Amino acid sequence: MPNKFYKNFVLKDGRKVVLRELKNSDADTSVTETNKVISEGPFLYLNKKVTKKEEVEWIKSLLKNIKKKSAVNLAAFEGKRILGTVSLRFGKGRNSHVATMGIWIVKEYRSSGLAKLLFWETVKYAKKMVPQLKMINAGAFATNKRSLKFQKKLGFKKVGILKKDGRIGNRYVDTISMQLEL
């Protein structure tokens, strides 16, 4: 099936990126770059590297959910290399106007404006696919100051704290819950 979304952008530092939906054939670059982010620090719930098989299954299930309109995902690319991705997963029934966001950007493209661009392009695209989208839930470990600052810059507001929501080594860490009303 052809990609429904395909756009070229030039970042403020002049680097060129393409934003499009993920494809099954992106599994190799996706596993490589996801594992780099996992190795960098305790930012995600994932606490060990993913295998190629797991990544293939993850993309397959994501694409199935996109088809059912229960998820929207866009990723940024430089050639074949994935630079980051934003996923929005929708709730069901009385919660179907709410999506939960997941995001990561490779180290070399942080502070470039790509994260913000990818986020808002994904939201715009999601609104077209699922017009009732009204609320985005996000959040980050309290230790992930960069992600929390990023979310605040986008307009997310702190709405709560999930105590001891993560475990990093031998200590627990809270998750700061954030929401953005569209």
Ligand SMILES: CC(C)(COP(=O)(O)OP(=O)(O)OC[C@H]1O[C@@H](n2cnc3c(N)ncnc32)[C@H](O)[C@@H]1OP(=O)(O)O)[C@@H](O)C(=O)NCCC(=O)NCCS
């Ligand atoms: C979270 C993420 C997507 C944000 O993208 P980004 O390109 O880094 O975001 P931005 O640079 O636009 O915004 C981050 C802000 O935090 C600031 N910042 C960086 N390190 C910081 C720190 N240790 N403490 C506080 N703020 C920090 C940056 O200066 C920037 O603010 P500014 O624009 O006012 O200078 C990206 O950092 C990332 O992928 N991180 C690893 C994975 C991750 O944490 N994913 C989210 C899981 S909840």
